[in-house]
Amino acid sequence: xxxxxxxxxxxxxxxxxxxxxxxxxxxxxxxxxxxxxxxxxxxxxxxxxxxxxxxxxxxxxxxxxxxxxxxxxxxxxxxxxxxxxxxxxxxxxxxxxxxxxxxxxxxxxxxxxxxxxxxxxxxxxxxxxxxxxxxxxxxxxxxxxxxxxxxxxxxxxxxxxxxxxxxxxxxxxxxxxxxxxxxxxxxxxxxxxxxxxxxxxxxxxxxxxxxxxxxxxxxxxxxxxxxxxxxxxxxxxxxxxxxxxxxxxxxxxxxxxxxxxxxxxxxxxxxxxxxxxxxxxxxxxxxxxxxxxxxxxxxxxxxxxxxxxxxxxxxxxxxxxxxxxxxxxxxxxxxxxxxxxxxxxxxxxxxxxxxxxxxxxxxxxxxxxxxxxxxxxxxxxxxxxxxxxxxxxxxxxxxx
Numbered sequence: 001x002x003x004x005x006x007x008x009x010x011x012x013x014x015x016x017x018x019x020x021x022x023x024x025x026x027x028x029x030x031x032x033x034x035x036x037x038x039x040x041x042x043x044x045x046x047x048x049x050x051x052x053x054x055x056x057x058x059x060x061x062x063x064x065x066x067x068x069x070x071x072x073x074x075x076x077x078x079x080x081x082x083x084x085x086x087x088x089x090x091x092x093x094x095x096x097x098x099x100x101x102x103x104x105x106x107x108x109x110x111x112x113x114x115x116x117x118x119x120x121x122x123x124x125x126x127x128x129x130x131x132x133x134x135x136x137x138x139x140x141x142x143x144x145x146x147x148x149x150x151x152x153x154x155x156x157x158x159x160x161x162x163x164x165x166x167x168x169x170x171x172x173x174x175x176x177x178x179x180x181x182x183x184x185x186x187x188x189x190x191x192x193x194x195x196x197x198x199x200x201x202x203x204x205x206x207x208x209x210x211x212x213x214x215x216x217x218x219x220x221x222x223x224x225x226x227x228x229x230x231x232x233x234x235x236x237x238x239x240x241x242x243x244x245x246x247x248x249x250x251x252x253x254x255x256x257x258x259x260x261x262x263x264x265x266x267x268x269x270x271x272x273x274x275x276x277x278x279x280x281x282x283x284x285x286x287x288x289x290x291x292x293x294x295x296x297x298x299x300x301x302x303x304x305x306x307x308x309x310x311x312x313x314x315x316x317x318x319x320x321x322x323x324x325x326x327x328x329x330x331x332x333x334x335x336x337x338x339x340x341x342x343x344x345x346x347x348x349x350x351x352x353x354x355x356x357x358x359x360x361x362x363x364x365x366x367x368x369x370x371x372x373x374x375x376x377x378x379x380x381x382x383x384x385x386x387x388x389x390x391x392x393x394x395x396x397x398x399x400x
Contacts, residue, residue, distance in 0.1 A: 016305075023297045024298070034227060043216075043219035046215075106142055107146050110143045114139035114140075114310075159292060167391065168300075171283055172303045173384050177307060178378075178381050179307025181311060184315050187316075189266065192253065192262070192364060199259075211270035212270060219277065222239070223278055233279075238275055240378070243272030243276070243382070244272070249265035250371040251374075283388060315373065319366040322365055330357075330362065
């Protein structure tokens with residue numbers, strides 16, 4: 001496991017850089033008025049890949065070795081490397097700038113410490129345990145040290161001057177809130193579908209298609225509409241309303257909920273996410289100076305990813321607590337089933353009927369409570385979107 005964690009970290013360094021550079025390059029070659037349409041295409045490709053990924057992963061789980069989860073990335077990486085090496089033409093920078101290594105280290109350790117505290121709190125250890133308090137306290141202290149470093153660094157990792165712009169600040173808050181919610185459907189609904197509805201890992205991947213189809217439709221047509229009208233704030237508000245409807249519907253699921261009901265809720269949520277998600281990057285790039293384009297773009301993407309990471313950790317703690325509470329009430333001695341039983345849906349479905357029904361009810365209740373807690377977070381993100389100042393989209397490439 002330690003080996004997997006280390007190499008996953010190396011993969012994350014490359015993947016994070018590629019994700020930020022993709023949208024930064026768009027900002028270099030396209031005017032803000034043109035970008036929404038192409039950002040919609042990028043979001044659509046991401047949505048399609050997010051559907052194909054669980055399908056292929058489910059096939060591997062059901063039929064092949066887990067190692068293929070990693071092997072499959074190699075040919076795609078080689079093709080991407082060859083294509084970008086041959087066809088990507090971007091200006092070579094003539095000025096070399098220092099790298100904020102100390103800021104990067106402080107930031108990485110601070111985020112990791114806070115994330116460990118959020119992940120282990122309430123599950124592995126009580127929230128009041130010395131370890132959790134120590135992790136959270138250390139994370140806060142390291143975050144403050146990071147801010148001090150960014151104030152004095154010649155080329156800071158995260159220029160604090162960006163936060164003086166209200167558009168950037170609002171988009172960061174929206175990114176954290178929306179990121180914490182948008183990931184939970186793809187994380188917790190497959191658990192519900194495999195254990196409560198009894199579908200295979202491959203089939204549960206198919207059942208994510210409605211959500212990603214909604215993302216594809218929302219991002220594609222939303223991007224085109226923004227390009228046509230030059231206005232992005234209405235898309236953010238509309239996407240927020242649709243997301244609230246989708247989360248609200250999924251908060252009602254129980255052990256008797258049909259696949260159709262879940263699929264409709266997923267499609268509505270995907271449509272809302274797809275409509276509003278590209279706006280944050282677009283709005284920030286529209287007001288960022290040329291010199292801050294990369295930092296501003298990567299910051300928005302990072303805070304959205306950070307929200308997703310903390311969302312999985314916090315909502316996972318909520319789901320686990322509810323699962324064990326319901327299981328203990330429905331199955332005397334249910335805690336003896338073991339915390340790792342949910343890692344093997346096939347093993348769960350092979351249990352005696354009384355135990356299986358208790359676990360299914362506990363899983364359904366745990367997943368439902370995740371969406372119930374996610375609903376006020378989604379509403380808060382929707383309310384924050386009203387503070388997003390709409391700056392007219394320029395027709396020229398940012399040369400400032």
